Amino acid sequence: xxxxxxxxxxxxxxxxxxxxxxxxxxxxxxxxxxxxxxxxxxxxxxxxxxxxxxxxxxxxxxxxxxxxxxxxxxxxxxxxxxxxxxxxxxxxxxxxxxxxxxxxxxxxxxxxxx
Amino acid sequence: xxxxxxxxxxxxxxxxxxxxxxxxxxxxxxxxxxxxxxxxxxxxxxxxxxxxxxxxxxxxxxxxxxxxxxxxxxxxxxxxxxxxxxxxxxxxxxxxxxxxxxxxxxxxxxxxx
Numbered sequence: 200x201x202x203x204x205x206x207x208x209x210x211x212x213x214x215x216x217x218x219x220x221x222x223x224x225x226x227x228x229x230x231x232x233x234x235x236x237x238x239x240x241x242x243x244x245x246x247x248x249x250x251x252x253x254x255x256x257x258x259x260x261x262x263x264x265x266x267x268x269x270x271x272x273x274x275x276x277x278x279x280x281x282x283x284x285x286x287x288x289x290x291x292x293x294x295x296x297x298x299x300x301x302x303x304x305x306x307x308x309x310x311x312x313x
Numbered sequence: 314x315x316x317x318x319x320x321x322x323x324x325x326x327x328x329x330x331x332x333x334x335x336x337x338x339x340x341x342x343x344x345x346x347x348x349x350x351x352x353x354x355x356x357x358x359x360x361x362x363x364x365x366x367x368x369x370x371x372x373x374x375x376x377x378x379x380x381x382x383x384x385x386x387x388x389x390x391x392x393x394x395x396x397x398x399x400x401x402x403x404x405x406x407x408x409x410x411x412x413x414x415x416x417x418x419x420x421x422x423x424x425x426x
Contacts, residue, residue: 232413234416239322241317244414289356291356300347300412301347304357304358307355
């Protein structure tokens with residue numbers, strides 16, 4: 200099993216450009232998440248999904264959109280990139296039951312907006 | 314507002330000693346608390362979970378305590394090794410549904426040989 204895979208690993212965008220980050224998991228998890236990690240700020244939740252076809256806002260959703268058309272995929276979109284969105288983005292997934300509650304993370308996408 | 318603090322940004326200890334990391338939270342009543350390890354350039358990796366009705370949890374050289382009265386968790390690594398050098402993150406469950414985790418900013422542990 201590959202676990203959680205993020206594409207791409209690195210990207211440089213110009214201000215105003217758009218892009219989509221792809222997250223794929225092969226563990227049949229119901230829940231999926233997008234976080235951003237900035238120095239000294241820890242991981243902050245952008246959007247999350249509790250199942251195929253559902254999405255919800257997290258702590259810092261502004262400037263981002265998401266879609267979960269298939270259970271195994273969770274897409275994060277930036278419609279008009281801004282320098283403030285320069286960050287490392289992590290996708291994660293987890294089971295929906297109570298017996299196993301840990302999150303499984305991808306390797307991250309380092310995004311620079313110039 | 315809800316706040317999670319990890320005691321220090323960086324902690325250096327000598328190999329063989331016990332490392333103790335602290336996670337404090339305010340304005341929050343989590344159902345459980347998790348600890349993760351993060352290596353440079355990698356995503357966090359789950360280590361341990363402790364529930365609100367548990368006082369202590371152990372896994373090999375790792376031990377976690379949870380004091381809901383003090384609103385604090387302690388994470389211990391006994392007989393530390395240079396390979397334990399990493400950033401350690403604590404995370405709290407913000408909600409009963411969807412398991413939205415709120416993370417501390419992490420403590421960077423360096424174990425000196």
